[in-house]
Amino acid sequence: MLDDNSSGQDPTISETAQTAATPSRAPFSERLSDTLQHGVAALVGANRKPPRRLKSWLNGTWLGHPLHPVITDVPIAAWVLTALFDILWLMAPHANSWAIRGAEAAAIVGVLAALGAFATGATDWSDTYGAERSTGLIHGLLMTTAILLYGISSGLRLAVPSGQSILAALVGFGGLVVVSVGAYFGGHLVFRFATGVNHTVSEPFVEHFEPVIALADLPENTLRRVVASGAPVVLLRLGERISAIGATCTHAGGPLDEGTPQGDVVQCPWHSSRFRMRDGHVLTGPATIAAPRYDVRVRDGQVEVKRNGSH
Numbered sequence: 001m002l003d004d005n006s007s008g009q010d011p012t013i014s015e016t017a018q019t020a021a022t023p024s025r026a027p028f029s030e031r032l033s034d035t036l037q038h039g040v041a042a043l044v045g046a047n048r049k050p051p052r053r054l055k056s057w058l059n060g061t062w063l064g065h066p067l068h069p070v071i072t073d074v075p076i077a078a079w080v081l082t083a084l085f086d087i088l089w090l091m092a093p094h095a096n097s098w099a100i101r102g103a104e105a106a107a108i109v110g111v112l113a114a115l116g117a118f119a120t121g122a123t124d125w126s127d128t129y130g131a132e133r134s135t136g137l138i139h140g141l142l143m144t145t146a147i148l149l150y151g152i153s154s155g156l157r158l159a160v161p162s163g164q165s166i167l168a169a170l171v172g173f174g175g176l177v178v179v180s181v182g183a184y185f186g187g188h189l190v191f192r193f194a195t196g197v198n199h200t201v202s203e204p205f206v207e208h209f210e211p212v213i214a215l216a217d218l219p220e221n222t223l224r225r226v227v228a229s230g231a232p233v234v235l236l237r238l239g240e241r242i243s244a245i246g247a248t249c250t251h252a253g254g255p256l257d258e259g260t261p262q263g264d265v266v267q268c269p270w271h272s273s274r275f276r277m278r279d280g281h282v283l284t285g286p287a288t289i290a291a292p293r294y295d296v297r298v299r300d301g302q303v304e305v306k307r308n309g310s311h
């Protein structure tokens with residue numbers, strides 16, 4: 001049989017060169033995250049043009065607060081109740097037979113609410129990167145496992161007319177352990193990575209008008225970053241009107257001054273949240289919290305700003 005090495009090169013050398021030239025494959029967790037994030041983005045319409053209502057709704061833009069942590073309390077409370085009812089029933093099956101119905105109802109309510117938590121959490125997670133994304137993946141997989149366990153537990157209860165199933169109770173206890181570990185990782189996302197936290201909250205509060213730029217240096221329809229008492233501010237001049245809001249995106253800290261102006265609206269360059277320049281209102285998520293709003297005046301040819309409102 002003829003050697004197929006028609007190039008005449010030493011196959012060993014060729015293989016070594018090829019190995020060096022081929023970038024190493026991303027870890028499985030990264031590839032899984034990429035695939036899942038693309039899937040979530042497609043489902044919630046993340047790549048559509050604004051207003052991207054479904055995604056913004058799931059993020060909680062309409063609420064002015066991330067929706068996911070609001071919902072998560074419901075399944076956790078319901079599943080803790082499930083465990084308490086199950087314990088009462090197991091301690092005295094005949095005296096506390098009513099408890100098994102309570103456990104059944106609580107387990108089902110928990111599963112239904114957890115589906116809402118799953119949808120909102122996956123939507124928030126689709127805008128994360130790096131270590132934050134990895135931690136979110138662990139959190140999501142654990143919570144998905146818990147939903148499956150409680151789904152099985154609920155099914156076992158419904159399959160028995162009396163609702164009395166020791167196996168269902170044991171599966172539920174297992175689900176509660178998984179939920180507890182998953183909740184730890186959820187907390188880690190907030191406290192370690194500031195996921196869902198207002199990224200402008202620690203910026204200085206500019207109490208008094210402060211000159212930041214000469215009016216002559218402020219072109220129209222162009223975002224301009226200035227700093228007032230240490231606080232980054234983005235300015236936009238449209239005709240006679242000058243608007244100013246915090247330059248840090250409240251969602252994850254993106255630089256709004258590097259975003260895209262669209263009339264009175266600025267779009268964040270990181271995850272495309274849209275803020276109204278005249279008052280900082282969030283029009284499109286994933287941001288949920290309004291940008292800090294600044295009052296603007298012109299004195300002696302200088303543009304001056306101060307934070308609107310009080311501490």
Ligand code: FES
Nearest residue numbers: 249252254268271
């Ligand atoms: S940082 Fe995420 S939308 Fe601005």
